[in-house]
Structure formats: C-alpha cells, structure tokens
Amino acid sequence: MKIGILCYPTFGGSGVVATELGKALAEKGHKIHFITYSQPVRLEHFTENVFFHEVSVADYPLFEFAPYETALTSKLVDVARFEGLDLVHVHYAIPHASVAYMAKQIMAAQGISLPFITTLHGTDITLVGKNASYNPVVTFAINQSDAVTSVSRDLMEDTYQNFQVDKKIDVIPNFIDLRRFNKQRKDHFRRAVAPGNEKLIVHASNFRPVKRVSDVIQVFNRVVQKIPSKLLLIGDGPDRGKIEKECRESAACEHIRFLGKLEAVEEILSIGDLFILPSETESFGLAALEAMACQVPVISTNTGGIPELNVQGVTGFMSNVGDVDDMAKNAIYVLENDERLLKFKHQALEHAKSFDIKNILPQYEALYERVIDGQFA
Numbered sequence: 001m002k003i004g005i006l007c008y009p010t011f012g013g014s015g016v017v018a019t020e021l022g023k024a025l026a027e028k029g030h031k032i033h034f035i036t037y038s039q040p041v042r043l044e045h046f047t048e049n050v051f052f053h054e055v056s057v058a059d060y061p062l063f064e065f066a067p068y069e070t071a072l073t074s075k076l077v078d079v080a081r082f083e084g085l086d087l088v089h090v091h092y093a094i095p096h097a098s099v100a101y102m103a104k105q106i107m108a109a110q111g112i113s114l115p116f117i118t119t120l121h122g123t124d125i126t127l128v129g130k131n132a133s134y135n136p137v138v139t140f141a142i143n144q145s146d147a148v149t150s151v152s153r154d155l156m157e158d159t160y161q162n163f164q165v166d167k168k169i170d171v172i173p174n175f176i177d178l179r180r181f182n183k184q185r186k187d188h189f190r191r192a193v194a195p196g197n198e199k200l201i202v203h204a205s206n207f208r209p210v211k212r213v214s215d216v217i218q219v220f221n222r223v224v225q226k227i228p229s230k231l232l233l234i235g236d237g238p239d240r241g242k243i244e245k246e247c248r249e250s251a252a253c254e255h256i257r258f259l260g261k262l263e264a265v266e267e268i269l270s271i272g273d274l275f276i277l278p279s280e281t282e283s284f285g286l287a288a289l290e291a292m293a294c295q296v297p298v299i300s301t302n303t304g305g306i307p308e309l310n311v312q313g314v315t316g317f318m319s320n321v322g323d324v325d326d327m328a329k330n331a332i333y334v335l336e337n338d339e340r341l342l343k344f345k346h347q348a349l350e351h352a353k354s355f356d357i358k359n360i361l362p363q364y365e366a367l368y369e370r371v372i373d374g375q376f377a
Contacts, residue, residue, distance in 0.1 A: 001368055002031040002084055004076060006099065007091040009040040013286045014121035017151070017174055018091035019043050021364065024177070024357050026050045028365075033079055037068065041263065053079050069095045076103040080114050086372050087146075088116040089364075093124040094134055097141035115146040115371045120169070122151070122283030122304075123210075125159050139163045146371045151284040152305025170367065173308070174284045175360035176352055181266050181293035183349075190271040193257065198228040199335050202272040202296065204265055204287045205279075207237030214239075215278035215324050217246050217256070219299070222328035224252045227335050231256045232272070234265055269294035273341060274331055277301070277310075280321055285309050292352040297344035299331050309355075315348040 003025060007018035019042035022032040026049035034040060035053045043052065055075045057066040076099060079085065088103070090096035100116035107114040118141065125138075142148055142165050149172045150156040156169045194200055201220060205211040213233070220231045233243070233256065240258070247253045262268065269275070275291035277300040282288075284305045288298045292309075298316035300306050310316050317330035334344050 001025075001086045001372070002033070003368065004033045004035055004079060004083075004085045004088040005091070006035055006072070006076065006088065006096040007040065009034075009036045009038045009043075013174070013284070014092040014119075014124075015040055016042055016286065017121070018089075018119075020175070020177060020357065021089075021361070022050060023047055024361050025364075028361070031083070033083055033085065035072070035076055035079055037072075044263065051083075069099055072096075073099045073102045073106070076100070077106050080107060081110075081112070085114065087368060088114060089119065089368075090116060091119050092121050093118055093138050093141060097145060098137050101141050101144045117147045117149065117367065117371060118142060118145040119172075120148065120150040120155055120159060120283075122155060122281075125150075125155060125162070125283075135163070139165060143167050147367055149367070152308050154305040154308065155283040172360060172363050172367070173355060174286050174289060175355050175357040176289050176293045177357050178293055178353065181269070181290050181352075183295045184267060184270040186267055186270045189267065193232065193271065194230050196228060198230050198255075199273045200230050200232060200271055201274045201276060201331070202232045202234065202268060202291065203276045204234035204269075204290075205237070205277075207235050207239040207243065209239060210280045211237075211239070212278045212280055212322070213243050214246055215322065215327070216276050217243065217250060218324040219276055219278070219327045219331060220256065221250055221252050222324070223331050223335070224255055226332050229255065229335070232259055232268055233257065234259050234262050234268060236261050265290065266294055269296055272296040273345075274299060274334060275316075276327070276331070277306070278321070278324070278327060279303065279306075282306050289352060289355055292348040293355075295345040295349045297334055297341075297348045299327050299334070311347075311351060314344075315351045316344065 005022050008015040019040040026032045033051045037055045057071045088100050090100045097118045104114045148167050148169045151174045203216045247256050275296045275298045277288045281304040298310050300310050301321045302318035319326040
C-alpha cells in the first residue's frame with residue numbers, strides 16, 4: 001500500500017505514534033509518505049520505504065497568520081497525485097482531518113479516489129476541539145472521514161459525548177516498539193546520577209499545565225524523606241520556569257535534575273525505578289507505556305485512558321488527580337522493599353508486551369484494506 005501520513009512532527013504523543021506507525025509499516029514493505037512542515041523527530045535515520053515531504057508556507061504581507069492548512073492541502077494533493085497514494089492517515093484532527101477532506105474533494109474532481117482515516121489522540125478532542133472556534137469543523141471532518149480510530153475507549157466515549165459524531169469509532173490503542181523500549185545496561189548512567197545507589201524516580205512530559213508537573217515535585221518531596229531518592233525530569237515546556245522555581249524553594253532540590261528534551265528517553269528509563277504521571281487528563285498515557293516497557297512501574301492519576309493501561313496494584317498504582325499524599329504513599333510502598341519493587345517491574349514489562357507494535361500493527365493494516373476496498377468502518 002502507498003500511504004500518506006499527516007501529523008505534527010514534534011515530541012507530542014500523536015506525532016510519535018504517527019512516526020513509529022509509519023516506520024513499522026515501511027518495514028513490512030508499504031510505501032509511507034510523511035507530509036508536514038518539518039521532519040518528524042522520530043524520523044531521525046534513513047529508513048527504506050519512508051519518504052518525507054516538507055510543507056512550505058509562503059509569507060505574504062496580506063496574511064496576519066500563515067495559511068498552513070491551505071499549503072498542507074496543496075502539498076497533499078501534489079503528493080497523492082504524483083505518488084499514487086492509496087489512502088491518507090491523519091493523526092490529530094486539527095487541522096489534518098479537514099485538510100484530508102479538502103484534498104479528497106479536489107482529487108475527486110479529477111476522478112481520483114483518496115480515502116482518509118482520522119485517528120483521534122486526545123487534546124484535539126478533549127481540549128482544542130471543544131473550543132467553539134473549531135468544534136463545527138472538527139465534527140464535520142470526523143463524520144466525513146472514511147474511518148475513525150481513537151487511542152482509548154475513554155477518548156472514544158468523550159468524542160461521542162462532546163461532538164455530534166455519527167461515525168463508528170474503532171479503538172486501536174497506542175503501542176510500543178519493544179526492540180527500542182527495553183531495559184538497557186546503562187550502569188554508568190546510574191552511577192553518575194545516583195552514586196549512593198539511591199532510588200531513581202522519573203517523569204517525562206511537555207511541561208504543560210495539564211501534566212501537573214508541580215505534583216511530581218510535591219510527591220518527590222514526601223518520598224525522599226522516607227527513601228533516599230533522585231528525581232529525573234525529562235522534557236521542557238511552558239511550565240518549566242515555574243517548576244524550576246518550586247524546585248529551588250524545596251529542601252530536596254539538590255536531588256532533582258532537569259534533563260530537558262531527550263531523544264533517547266529509553267536510556268534514562270532503563271535506570272529508573274518508578275515513573276510518576278500525575279496528569280489532569282491523558283487520552284492514553286504513552287509516556288507511562290514507554291516506562292513500563294523499560295521495567296519501570298507507574299504511579300499515576302486515574303483519569304482519561306490511563307486506567308486502560310496502568311493496572312492498579314499490578315503495574316503500579318493510581319490516585320485521584322491532585323492527591324499527592326496518596327501518590328507518595330503508593331510510591332513509598334513500591335520502593336521500600338526491593339523484592340516488591342522487582343515484582344512490580346516484572347509485571348509492568350509483562351503488561352507492556354500486550355501493547356507491542358507487532359500486536360497493534362495488523363489492526364491498522366486490516367483497517368487500511370477495508371477502507372481501500374470501500375468497506376468503511
């Protein structure tokens with residue numbers, strides 16, 4: 001199959017999933033064409049059967065904001081026509097679903113079929129899409145999609161509740177490539193970070209308010225009083241300055257390290273003992289899955305799609321949003337006994353295996369074939 005993929009090329013979950021899915025499809029011989037404004041961050045090496053088409057937006061004084069959606073549509077039509085795409089898979093509804101619909105109509109006027117699939121990832125529905133400025137377009141584009149998927153049952157239900165969607169939504173969960181995300185021998189990293197063999201607690205996010213990174217600091221402040229620990233914060237974003245200030249005002253600041261954006265996050269996860277995800281909402285929780293694949297149990301909130309991933313008392317524990325006391329209690333319980341910690345690590349990995357891309361990829365391939373054959377979901 002020849003498949004066009006529209007996504008954001010950044011560190012966000014939707015872009016990561018889109019890129020990893022494309023690379024896995026390419027390994028099976030499909031021709032994959034990424035169309036976006038810069039090279040996706042997970043597309044760092046040459047990969048056979050993978051092609052990148054950069055969208056350039058003309059800067060005219062007439063426009064206060066560059067018309068990216070129009071430029072993206074034109075690029076998609078150009079690639080679809082020249083490469084003979086069989087279908088387009090768009091990740092994150094805004095603006096990709098409406099772009100795909102417009103491209104489909106342009107191609108139809110030329111007698112060419114270009115079906116498209118929309119995958120809903122989270123904030124395109126739960127946050128941005130609910131805005132009155134976008135809701136009508138998002139609703140229309142979803143309903144005009146030839147097939148729709150969401151990364152969790154919770155996100156599917158949220159979509160039906162907040163949008164007038166009459167399209168069937170298939171739940172295909174996010175996935176992990178266990179060839180990349182696995183526990184690696186990084187003993188030198190651990191010795192450098194925890195010379196006293198302290199426990200290592202990790203958090204990774206884009207430091208937006210919804211991630212509640214401040215709660216990570218509060219949980220750690222409680223844990224470090226009971227268990228010698230270090231906290232590793234991976235990522236960057238609008239709340240980083242605020243979190244750094246909170247860290248400096250904390251007695252535990254000397255045990256906290258800000259690592260910034262990292263491409264090889266699996267190397268840090270490989271030395272971790274516990275992962276904290278205190279988000280206000282998560283459509284799935286891909287960062288937690290990556291941690292579990294590296295044998296790191298998870299302390300998380302119980303919101304959104306997280307309960308579909310983090311199994312209470314098995315792969316970690318869940319608490320109500322903002323309940324830092326309960327999260328700290330659970331973290332201490334996991335960390336205070338080495339035998340118990342080892343059991344949680346093993347259980348986290350075993351559960352993560354069910355989300356291996358080799359189990360999820362066939363679901364997408366079957367959907368693609370149905371759409372191309374006109375058997376729309």
